[in-house]
Amino acid sequence: MFNYQATVDFIEEENVYEINFSDFSELQGVSYCKEDVELEAQEILLASFAELVELRKPIPFATQTKSEATFTVYFPIICCLKIALHNAILNSVTQRIDLARRLNINAQQIERLLDIHYASKIELLEQALYILGVEASITVTPKLVDNSMN
Incomplete structure (x- = not known):
C-alpha cells in the first residue's frame, strides 16, 4: 500500500544521483551523495504528498512491485x-x-x-x-x- 518504488542512476556529467519514482513519472529528484539517496527520495515524496493533502487531492497507493532495478522508499x-x-x-x-x-x-x-x-x-x-x-x-x-x- 505504501511501498513506493524508486530508481537511481548516477549522472557522471553532473556528478549527481538522479532519482525517479515508478508510480510518479512527473516527480524527479537528485542527491549529491549515494548515502543520501533514500532519504532524498523520501523527502521528495513526502513534500509531494503534503501538497496533495493541502490541495485536498487523493494520494495514490503504490502500484509498482519491487524489482531488481528499484528500491523501496521507506515512510514512518x-x-x-x-x-x-x-x-x-x-x-x-x-x-x-x-x-x-x-x-x-x-x-x-x-x-x-x-x-x-x-x-x-x-x-x-x-x-x-x-x-x-x-x-x-x-x-x-x-x-x-x-x-x-x-
Missing part, C-alpha cells in the same frame, strides 16, 4: 496513517470540521493531524480512521537485505 508509520486518513476523508466525503467534532478537537488540530510533517498521536489517528470506517493494523516483519543501493 505515522506518515502512512496520515496518508490513509487523508484518503479516507476524501473517500467518505466527510468534512474535516465534522470529523474534528466527532474527535472532540478543533479545526486547527484536525489540520495538524493531517500534516505529514507534524508529530501526532497515533491513538488519535487510529480513532479518526475508525470513525471513517477504516481499521488500522501494523505488521512487523524482518527486513530483507536490499543490495540495490550498494
Whole structure:
C-alpha cells in the first residue's frame, strides 16, 4: 500500500544521483551523495504528498512491485496513517470540521493531524480512521537485505 518504488542512476556529467519514482513519472529528484539517496527520495515524496493533502487531492497507493532495478522508499508509520486518513476523508466525503467534532478537537488540530510533517498521536489517528470506517493494523516483519543501493 505504501511501498513506493524508486530508481537511481548516477549522472557522471553532473556528478549527481538522479532519482525517479515508478508510480510518479512527473516527480524527479537528485542527491549529491549515494548515502543520501533514500532519504532524498523520501523527502521528495513526502513534500509531494503534503501538497496533495493541502490541495485536498487523493494520494495514490503504490502500484509498482519491487524489482531488481528499484528500491523501496521507506515512510514512518505515522506518515502512512496520515496518508490513509487523508484518503479516507476524501473517500467518505466527510468534512474535516465534522470529523474534528466527532474527535472532540478543533479545526486547527484536525489540520495538524493531517500534516505529514507534524508529530501526532497515533491513538488519535487510529480513532479518526475508525470513525471513517477504516481499521488500522501494523505488521512487523524482518527486513530483507536490499543490495540495490550498494
